[in-house]
Amino acid sequence: MPSAKPEPSCIPPYPLQVRGNRDLLVTWLGEKDLYRLSRRLPEIRQYANQVLQSCVQLRGLTFSDRGSLVFPRLILVLRNVKGYMYLLYVDESGTTHDPNQQYFVLAGFCVFERQGYWLASKLDQIAARFDPADPAAVELHGSPMFGGRGQWRSHPKDDRHQAIEDALKIFLQSHHSNRLFASVINKAMVSPRDPVEASFEQLSSRFDKYLMRLHRKGDTHRGIIIFDKSTYETTIQSLATDFRTIGYTWGVIRNFSEVPLFLDSKASRLIQLADLIAYAIFRYFENGDNRFFSIIEPRFDSEGGVVHGFHILQ
Secondary structure: OOOOOOOOOOOOOOOEEEOOOEEEOOOOOOHHHHHHHHOOHHHHHHHHHHHHHHOHHHOOOOOOOOHHHHHHHHHHHHHOOOOOEEEEEEEEEOOOOOOOOOEEEEEEEEEEHHHHHHHHHHHHHHHHOOOOOOHHHOOOOHHHHHHOOHHHOOOOHHHHHHHHHHHHHHHHOOOOOOEEEEEEEEHHHHOOOOHHHHHHHHHHHHHHHHHHHHHHOOOOOEEEEEEEOOOOHHHHHHHHHHHHHOOEOOEOOOOEOOOOEEEOHHHOHHHHHHHHHHHHHHHHHHHOOOOOHHHHHHHEOEEOOEEOOEEEEO
């Protein structure tokens, strides 16, 4: 019996050599990588086509902490991109099953891909306050920061809470095109329907309509939603596919370049910022604490005095 042939590798050794004899190092879908790739799409598309022709393993791969799986998934996205994208980073706050919690929040912000690097760099500076030697090891995570749990246990309360405020203020001061989107669901109001389904329908449709408004102004962009890894991944992927094909309550999603992507929040400052935003909104509705929510409230998507990016069901 002949021995089985080894599986072909999807990923050439790092760093990749591309046209112009410059190195391209892609280890995960991070803000710095997106910024760098956005300036070199023609080269990446050409390279992606070569890889796709020779490596059928690319099909069906999803995000992982390892670059060997992330890069093929990123190639599939870039291969279908025309122009530039708005990225909607999303996270949830609250749980669907805890009877002691009244609300479930799905929230995040959209950012033009070239703005992401600036935001991530500013957030890195906040993380460096707590571990100057290794700021990348510090995850900005709303609930542990507020309550002083995990790696935040040894840090003073005032410092932790100030870091949350400062991170939210970074978004407040960011480019005007960056918008907030959120769906706040009183779980009792949708029962027995899954609040994840109800909130994702609201969030994705409002982001789609924002891109539609830009298109009508001659500023056409595609969008993509990026989530933290969660137990809701299967549900969200299924819903996203249905919204693009069968449709949702108000029509069909038309402006997304791909189904939602999922990555580990430890690898992305922007996912961490989405977590802080969702937590700020959750604390306002669940606990009546306006301290953090008041910082971000002016940045919900709006036009002509009408707020489009904030859905509340209570």
